[in-house]
Amino acid sequence: MSRRTMVEAIRDALDISMQRDERVVVFGEDVGYFGGVFRCTQGLQQKFGASRCFDTPISELGIVGAAVGMAAYGLRPCVEIQFADYMYPAYDQIVSEAARLRYRSNGQFTAPLVVRMPTGGGIFGGQTHSQSPEALFTHVAGLKTVVPSNPHDAKGLLIAAIEDNDPVIFLEPKRLYNGPFDGHHDRPVTPWAKHPQGEVPDGHYTVPLGKAAIRRAGSAVTVLAYGTMVYVAEAAATETDIDAEIVDLRTLLPYDLETIAASVEKTGRCVVVHEATMTSGFGAELSALVQENCFYHLEAPVVRVTGWDTPYPHAQEWDYFPGPARVGRALKAAMEA
Amino acid sequence: MTDPRPLSFHVPAPAVRPGGIPDFSDVPIARAGEVRRPEVDTAPEDIRDLAYTIIRVLDRQSEAVGPWAGLLGDDELIAGLRHMMTLRAFDARMQMAQRQGKTSFYMQHTGEEAVSCAFRTALEPGDMNFPTYRQAGLLIAGGYPMLDMMCQIYSNELDPLKGRQLPVMYSSREHGFFSISGNLATQYIQAVGWAMASAMRRDTRIAAGWIGDGSTAESDFHAALVFASTYKAPVVLNIVNNQWAISTFQGIARGGSGTFAARGLGFGIPALRVDGNDYLAVHAVAKWAVERARRNLGPTLVEYVTYRVGAHSTSDDPSAYRPKTESDAWPLGDPVLRLKNHLIRRGVWSEERHKQGEAEIMASVIAVQKEAESHGTLHSGPHPSARDMFEGVYEETPPHLRRQRQQGGI
Ligand SMILES: Cc1ncc(C[n+]2csc(CCOP(=O)(O)OP(=O)(O)O)c2C)c(N)n1
Ligand SMILES: [Mg+2]
Numbered sequence: 001m002s003r004r005t006m007v008e009a010i011r012d013a014l015d016i017s018m019q020r021d022e023r024v025v026v027f028g029e030d031v032g033y034f035g036g037v038f039r040c041t042q043g044l045q046q047k048f049g050a051s052r053c054f055d056t057p058i059s060e061l062g063i064v065g066a067a068v069g070m071a072a073y074g075l076r077p078c079v080e081i082q083f084a085d086y087m088y089p090a091y092d093q094i095v096s097e098a099a100r101l102r103y104r105s106n107g108q109f110t111a112p113l114v115v116r117m118p119t120g121g122g123i124f125g126g127q128t129h130s131q132s133p134e135a136l137f138t139h140v141a142g143l144k145t146v147v148p149s150n151p152h153d154a155k156g157l158l159i160a161a162i163e164d165n166d167p168v169i170f171l172e173p174k175r176l177y178n179g180p181f182d183g184h185h186d187r188p189v190t191p192w193a194k195h196p197q198g199e200v201p202d203g204h205y206t207v208p209l210g211k212a213a214i215r216r217a218g219s220a221v222t223v224l225a226y227g228t229m230v231y232v233a234e235a236a237a238t239e240t241d242i243d244a245e246i247v248d249l250r251t252l253l254p255y256d257l258e259t260i261a262a263s264v265e266k267t268g269r270c271v272v273v274h275e276a277t278m279t280s281g282f283g284a285e286l287s288a289l290v291q292e293n294c295f296y297h298l299e300a301p302v303v304r305v306t307g308w309d310t311p312y313p314h315a316q317e318w319d320y321f322p323g324p325a326r327v328g329r330a331l332k333a334a335m336e337a
Numbered sequence: 338m339t340d341p342r343p344l345s346f347h348v349p350a351p352a353v354r355p356g357g358i359p360d361f362s363d364v365p366i367a368r369a370g371e372v373r374r375p376e377v378d379t380a381p382e383d384i385r386d387l388a389y390t391i392i393r394v395l396d397r398q399s400e401a402v403g404p405w406a407g408l409l410g411d412d413e414l415i416a417g418l419r420h421m422m423t424l425r426a427f428d429a430r431m432q433m434a435q436r437q438g439k440t441s442f443y444m445q446h447t448g449e450e451a452v453s454c455a456f457r458t459a460l461e462p463g464d465m466n467f468p469t470y471r472q473a474g475l476l477i478a479g480g481y482p483m484l485d486m487m488c489q490i491y492s493n494e495l496d497p498l499k500g501r502q503l504p505v506m507y508s509s510r511e512h513g514f515f516s517i518s519g520n521l522a523t524q525y526i527q528a529v530g531w532a533m534a535s536a537m538r539r540d541t542r543i544a545a546g547w548i549g550d551g552s553t554a555e556s557d558f559h560a561a562l563v564f565a566s567t568y569k570a571p572v573v574l575n576i577v578n579n580q581w582a583i584s585t586f587q588g589i590a591r592g593g594s595g596t597f598a599a600r601g602l603g604f605g606i607p608a609l610r611v612d613g614n615d616y617l618a619v620h621a622v623a624k625w626a627v628e629r630a631r632r633n634l635g636p637t638l639v640e641y642v643t644y645r646v647g648a649h650s651t652s653d654d655p656s657a658y659r660p661k662t663e664s665d666a667w668p669l670g671d672p673v674l675r676l677k678n679h680l681i682r683r684g685v686w687s688e689e690r691h692k693q694g695e696a697e698i699m700a701s702v703i704a705v706q707k708e709a710e711s712h713g714t715l716h717s718g719p720h721p722s723a724r725d726m727f728e729g730v731y732e733e734t735p736p737h738l739r740r741q742r743q744q745g746g747i
Contacts, residue, residue: 310727
């Protein structure tokens with residue numbers, strides 16, 4: 001056990017996976033010699049050589065397309081897209097190829113690959129370093145989509161994703177790389193070294209895909225969240241003194257309906273939180289699931305708190321970001337309804 | 338049949354990394370004045386060699402020599418020098434402002450000033466650039482107010498883009514400067530589309546696309562070349578080869594192709610390679626390519642060979658991936674210094690005037706900066722409203738968005 005940042009935990013997961021299985025290869029833009037712009041692959045090229053960890057041309061289509069070919073050959077590529085905002089050139093390869101290869105070849109060919117990408121805002125990155133495109137992946141049959149919220153889970157989920165036989169989209173909330181950011185941008189962030197979830201076991205372990213975790217037990221209202229919003233929701237619950245139960249989904253697809261339904265049935269109220277825009281966002285899916293599965297337990301309509309339906313702005317970042325104040329208001333609304 | 342030998346995987350690597358001694362002596366560089374200047378209507382297949390050499394005008398003695406020389410007079414050259422010096426001073430102040438927390442992000446042009454400054458003066462009003470984030474010289478040499486640039490960088494109350502865009506992602510339709518996207522390469526093909534439209538409408542305006550060495554790897558680049566080639570679009574397709582794409586050396590994007598310019602040959606597009614640190618050479622080649630487009634002779638691909646002296650952006654530290662001394666070893670020198678020496682050689686400039694010019698330019702940049710800051714910086718003073726965030730998503734704000742704005746109390 002040792003305390004690690006999320007970046008270190010991810011690096012550790014890659015290192016261990018590459019060590020255990022020589023089919024695991026890692027590549028992407030600035031990923032090789034330099035070790036990635038967020039340093040998640042630092043030292044891997046040195047340790048495993050340039051055939052296992054290397055720099056690619058700036059072609060996201062090329063990165064994912066080549067990964068599909070390699071995966072079909074029998075390797076286990078874990079590739080990096082520098083920012084989720086730059087995945088669009090690769091979208092065709094992800095949606096039309098990786099996601100459907102197993103289905104259309106009736107299992108003759110599969111694409112066991114992982115596409116890692118930093119996601120989310122909060123760094124004044126403007127339109128092109130802030131987006132949360134998870135719903136564009138959960139909408140696609142054949143993909144699994146994972147969003148870790150802490151170093152412990154990041155490592156275990158990434159190893160599980162690499163070992164999974166289907167393509168996995170692994171979204172890393174960049175605002176959590178160094179600490180559990182709770183949306184209070186005017187305060188310093190506690191580093192992971194001082195947070196229990198920064199405690200990362202050494203060696204190999206997995207956190208199973210498809211299993212949510214209860215981050216804060218409560219009886220008044222259920223908050224469904226993932227990534228950065230887990231800490232924003234925690235802050236909001238503390239600040240409003242509402243006994244909220246916070247469910248960290250960890251894997252968006254396949255989702256853990258059992259945990260979700262059990263919590264909502266217990267509390268009778270539900271608030272769904274994400275950074276991405278609202279309309280057709282993953283929150284819409286969660287809200288529909290809750291309605292379909294927990295309708296007779298609900299005492300109030302499901303409330304969504306999300307980014308606004310605008311492109312991600314630069315100067316107005318904190319007006320856009322659904323921070324603790326907005327989540328707090330939603331908790332109150334759910335309680336008062 | 339003998340047993341096949343195992344294959345091996347090839348990953349290109351730069352000649353030196355930190356700790357090594359940079360050596361560009363094996364980089365073939367044509368002598369100034371050596372490369373011929375064909376007529377603009379020469380068939381592309383007759384000038385394939387121009388994609389593999391380097392067109393240069395300024396020689397070691399700071400003399401302008403050869404067939405590409407002689408286009409610009411004293412006043413134009415002095416103006417060009419001032420544009421480059423202004424861009425450099427602007428960079429210095431904005432880089433510092435970012436370090437002082439007055440904005441979130443900045444990207445410098447150091448070493449590449451000639452490319453955008455000298456290209457801009459080859460265009461006519463109405464022509465449209467589709468730039469990357471490293472062509473602010475197009476704005477400075479194109480007469481765009483520096484105050485607007487700074488207010489954009491500060492996302493303040495006068496920001497023409499209302500705080501919506503990342504710093505340096507300017508847009509000015511009026512100045513022939515298309516809105517910059519942070520997504521690389523997307524705009525190369527748009528430049529071709531704009532040029533196609535101009536031809537379709539029997540207009541006289543042309544377009545210029547811009548891309549970095551690293552970004553040529555994106556499919557958008559290849560789509561641009563095929564469309565430009567097929568429709569003979571009146572477009573100049575510029576590649577700024579500054580040797581680096583963040584930490585990735587140009588060999589990763591170039592692969593086995595001799596040069597980036599040579600990418601054009603397979604498409605039948607005339608391709609020229611030019612010394613990007615030579616103001617006169619850049620301008621002469623730009624003129625040549627612009628004339629081809631204007632005379633409806635079709636697209637031209639131009640590779641500017643230059644060097645990114647500074648960090649990629651304020652988020653980058655190049656000492657982790659290249660020797661600190663690499664930029665000093667770069668054989669094509671500094672564009673400002675080279676033009677300055679040429680002007681001195683011409684007898685129309687002096688060390689003294691240069692110093693004086695530098696001081697004047699810096700003083701005026703600082704004065705504009707003071708004014709810009711009086712209208713706010715990213716984290717203090719007047720700034721665009723949260724309401725601005727909801728506007729301009731659609732021509733008319735739809736009901737759901739209006740509802741969200743109300744919910745947010747905005
Ligand atoms: C589609 C896309 N992928 C990745 C990035 C991240 N990125 C920003 S700049 C850059 C390097 C570009 O290098 P180059 O094209 O050589 O231009 P230069 O910065 O050297 O001017 C990268 C990878 C991006 N902005 N867009
Ligand atoms: Mg470059």
